[in-house]
Amino acid sequence: MGQHDLRHAVYEIDLLSPAYGGTCLGRLPDGRAVFVPLGLPGERVRVRLVEARRTFARAELLEVLRPSAQRISPRCPHFGECGGCHYQHMDYATQCALKEAILREQLQRLAGIPEPPLRPLVPSPNAWNYRNTVQFHLDGQGRLGYHRPDSHEVVAIRECHLPEPVLNQVWPQLDLEPIPGLERVELRVGSGEEVLLILESRDPQAPEFSVDFPLSAVHLSPAGTIVLAGEDYLVMEVLGRPFKVSAPSFFQVNTAQAAAMVQNLLEHLPLTPQTTLLDVYCGVGLFTAFLAPRVGRCLGVEVSPSACEDFAVNLDEFDHVALYQGAAEEVLPWLDVRPEVVVVDPPRAGMAPAALEALIRLEPTCIAYVSCDPATLARDLRRLMEAGYTLRHVTPFDLFPQTYHIESISLLVR
């Protein structure tokens, strides 16, 4: 059978184990791995191939022939058609168990750790309505929606169960002028329930909008940030501490779990008044703000100018904190400080090789690696262990219920 014929072939298979990316792994009759979304381990399913390669294939789920006992009805009518959620067909305990199993498998296979020192996953206090931020795209008719799975096509939505309740009050009322350059519409809610609307476009011209709700609004374009209403930032509170977060700055989307990660770092990092601490990819200073009071000297590294400005405000009370504005791969090779403890929290792609090698040359005694992607985490852990570090433990945190995303904190010592 040629590649073209194979692409549409239909099979009945058993799903064997969960895989990273929201799929389950099965085997085709010729032994090749096939990845199927919306299934559960142990299920017998009918699938149709959508992509056939020499060593593996991808398929779509046509029918569940023998359902798992863990299968439940999804809450959202858009589930399956919208690419935002991947796990609504299983209860929350099963989602957490799957994420632990996937993280273990990734560390075994990609980092070469036979028995990964995994701690129990820290579940999200809310499995629904936990997101303080929501990002929409517009469909051809200017309606708010999300991308279809593995596609840039936009599915207009009528409901979504992930944003915090205030955001769900606001977005259905939003009436936007669908100008062609408008790429993304983001809503964020601060700890005082204040709402910030962020319109991102390629054009300097801001779109018209109306909404029957008091909110701040900004327009981000290559020409810069324009405040359309109110303020250009929000205040997010974590463990009683306020953080200024400007429209272009990153902030953890699950505020309760951000607090859980801070507490994990406070519990496990060996910090003393003599310690020099380096917080790489520090954002607006979430981790730095809680760790700084325990150390003698503290340095942050962050590339986003907006996050750096927020960091300066959020850490203003500390005289022993300094910030390097630049990419980690450019700053770390030139750093003339010897930190004993380093926290890294890179984006999904993990650490750039130049940043990772420079970190190893700094020879810190302890590294906390905060990761939102098990595959790039495993790659970077492998290198750190080759360089003489021992992986003490890895704690998964569920920051993103209903989705396949897995956050974790790994602690390494020399």
Ligand SMILES: C[S@@+](CC[C@H](N)C(=O)[O-])C[C@H]1O[C@@H](n2cnc3c(N)ncnc32)[C@H](O)[C@@H]1O
């Ligand atoms: C996952 S966020 C973590 C932020 C912070 N630790 C927190 O928890 O809020 C990653 C941060 O790294 C920054 N970043 C991305 N690439 C970078 C690079 N090459 N060098 C330094 N910072 C970078 C982003 O702007 C973002 O603020």
